[in-house]
Amino acid sequence: MCNDDMDNEGISDQKLRRLSTLLTISDKIKKYPELQEITRIDTRHLEEHTLPKLRRLAHCMGITQPHNVPSKEQLIQRIVSIYESLKHQDVYEEDEYMIDIVSLHEKRVQRSLDIGEPLSYDSDDYYDSDSLRSIYSDYSVHFIEKRQKTVLSIKSMSIFFSRTLILLFLKHYRCFKNIQNQWYRYTNDTCTWEKVFVYDIDDFTLRVYERIESIAKLIDNELPRAFMATNNDIDGKYTILKDASIALQKCIKGCT
Numbered sequence: 001m002c003n004d005d006m007d008n009e010g011i012s013d014q015k016l017r018r019l020s021t022l023l024t025i026s027d028k029i030k031k032y033p034e035l036q037e038i039t040r041i042d043t044r045h046l047e048e049h050t051l052p053k054l055r056r057l058a059h060c061m062g063i064t065q066p067h068n069v070p071s072k073e074q075l076i077q078r079i080v081s082i083y084e085s086l087k088h089q090d091v092y093e094e095d096e097y098m099i100d101i102v103s104l105h106e107k108r109v110q111r112s113l114d115i116g117e118p119l120s121y122d123s124d125d126y127y128d129s130d131s132l133r134s135i136y137s138d139y140s141v142h143f144i145e146k147r148q149k150t151v152l153s154i155k156s157m158s159i160f161f162s163r164t165l166i167l168l169f170l171k172h173y174r175c176f177k178n179i180q181n182q183w184y185r186y187t188n189d190t191c192t193w194e195k196v197f198v199y200d201i202d203d204f205t206l207r208v209y210e211r212i213e214s215i216a217k218l219i220d221n222e223l224p225r226a227f228m229a230t231n232n233d234i235d236g237k238y239t240i241l242k243d244a245s246i247a248l249q250k251c252i253k254g255c256t
Helices: 002-008 013-030 033-037 051-060 072-087 104-110 129-138 154-173 199-214 223-231 234-255
Strands: 143-146 149-152 176-179 182-187 192-196
Touching: 013 051, 013 072, 033 051, 051 072, 104 176, 104 192, 129 154, 149 154, 149 223, 154 199, 154 223, 154 234, 176 199, 176 234, 182 199, 199 223, 199 234, 223 234
Parallel strands: none
Antiparallel strands: 143 149, 176 182, 182 192
């Protein structure tokens, strides 16, 4: 009777067994962070991964004694064969509970950060100056006497800009994430997170610096003078940008 009810609902014993198999495979894969880097099950993609990693994947997929498979090529063939047989089961095509065992990493990548929806820093939307004035009131820049000259305190400028950069990331842009030491940047054109290098964060840091400089007078009358002094000090400017980029990287990792 129970079996008849399940068949009437479109969920047969065979279909339930297939779903159970997929759930088991998915749960096993989740236990191994290194397997999250495998985003496709096809020969070309699997060849890019190491043999130990492929043996781990094979074990999760139910291949017994993967260490005894004679070659990497044969192991890949067995993995792809099992995946293809599972993929063509009707549980993959129709069931609302279907699980794609190779897309777990990609789903994690494309998910928004917990702090909010992302906005590419290429966007024309600008942040509000009130927040920037508030930051400046807590971390204002100042000038000091050095060798009978009044010069900008690079440290104070570095602290102000680092705090401002992190504020804008948390409150406005939220456009970077780091998953398993891989950097991703959100792009408005495709509305997706794409792989980038850490240098993209350096570029973002410079872009924000230039935008803050363009509206410095709206934040405080003394700030344009500080930017002018920074731009005349190549080493000082490099230090400010580098310190801010490193601080932002730590912040991004904490938000991912």
